[in-house]
Amino acid sequence: MKISEKLAELGLELPAVAAPVAAYLPALKDxxxxxxxxxxxxxxxxxxxxxxxxxxxxxxxxEAAQAARQCALNAIAAAAEVAGGVDNLAAAIKVTGFVASAPDFNGQPQVINGASELLAEVFGSGHARSAVGVAALPLNASCEVEVTFRLA
Structure with missing residues (x-):
């Protein structure tokens, strides 16, 4: 099944890629x-x-896990834009999730599960992952996710 068909089956629509808020590209093909x-x-x-x-x-x-899910959907959209379409993405192979965390919060894996579960639903496979607690994130976001995809 094509990735576009899987997204439709799941009732998901790729959002517009957010404009960068600093000096970087939303995604890069290499x-x-x-x-x-x-x-x-x-x-x-x-x-x-x-x-x-x-x-x-x-x-x-x-709620934070749902936010991480949105981060992953945004990552798919950013990757699809530089890949020439979502059907040119074959798999998510590495996820790094950042969670704005107080010193005694240790639920980062549960938050980033939202991203991992969405990517598994869409691509049908697992991936390597890191879930990291940080003091703060841009715009006071509770989480941030970056993904490396393999092209089809």
């Missing part, structure tokens, strides 16, 4: 790989989750 820059949980131009996990103003782990 040989058989496409690497995305860190994708924030933007949907329709708005962050879907903000705040530092483990603090009073943070989203729940479930």
């Amino acid at each position: 040989g058989e790989l496409v690497m995305t820059s860190g994708q924030l949980p933007l949907k329709d131009g708005e962050l879907v989750a903000t705040g530092v996990m483990g603090t009073a103003d943070a989203p729940s782990v479930e």
Whole structure:
């Protein structure tokens, strides 16, 4: 099944690629790989989750996982743009997820599972992954995800 067909089956539509907020490219093709820059949980131009996990103003782990899912969808869109279309992507091979975290928060893997689960649903395979806690993220986002894809 083509990736575009799988996205449609899942009821997912690729969003427009967000314009960079600094000096970088949203994605870059190099040989058989496409690497995305860190994708924030933007949907329709708005962050879907903000705040530092483990603090009073943070989203729940479930809400942050949904935000990580949005990050992954944004990463697919960015990669598809430089790959010449989503059907030119074969697999997600490496995911790095960053979670804005208070010192005692250790649920980074559960948050980034949102991205990993979406990518597994879309591409039908697993990937290598890192889930990292950081003090802060751009625009006060709760999470950020970057993905390396293999081209078809």
